[in-house]
Amino acid sequence: MSNLCVILDIGGVLEFTPRTGWLDRWDERLGLSPGSVDRRLADVWEAGAIGTISEGAVRVQVAVRLGLGALEVEAFMGDLWEEYLGMPNTELIEHVLGLRQRCRLGILSNSFVGARERETAVYRFDELVEEIVYSHEIGVRKPDPTAFAVACARLEVRAGDCLFIDDHPPNVEAARAAGMRAHLFEDNAGTFARIAAHLG
Secondary structure (H helix, E strand, C coil): CCCCEEEECCECCCEECCCCCHHHHHHHHCCCCCCHHHHHCHHHHHHHHHCCCCHHHHHHHHHHHHCCCHHHHHHHHHHHHHHHHCEECHHHHHHHHCCCCCCEEEEEECCCCCHHHHHHHHHCHHHHCCEEEEHHHHCCCCCCHHHHHHHHHHHCCCHHHEEEEECCHHHHHHHHHCCCEEEECCCHHHHHHHHHHHHC
């Protein structure tokens, strides 16, 4: 197999994750001003993204800070994961499946504690690529250069041999600064062409 590598983001790339308005609905449900729920939980979101809080502790904080009972916490977390998981970019996933004999494949995703279990159950990304690097498991988020270094190390590839695909411009710029080739995901057709050029 070639030493070339393709590393992909999840949300906005392998998954389409349109806003569902769930936080706005919880503001209304709880009689709070717009943005209140998000502000009250801002540090919980950050901790969950870098794995300094457990999923159980997230639930406790949601209950305490919003004054929710057990059933309401379950509903709240259900809404969170519904938006987080979105829907599959089936065309891209199928394309990546076709690359498995041509290059190394990985995922590098800013995530939230509990994401691996749910995305594995719904999307089987563990069967799509060789390595999945989640921010909540390594303690840093993109665009931190450490995140890209960890992904390369896990895949045992050089940064210069990797094409990184993300929908967030600062992450694409950071990947280039880390020595990778990088592509801003805007649509599948452009991404297929960029992958083909990378694999040459």
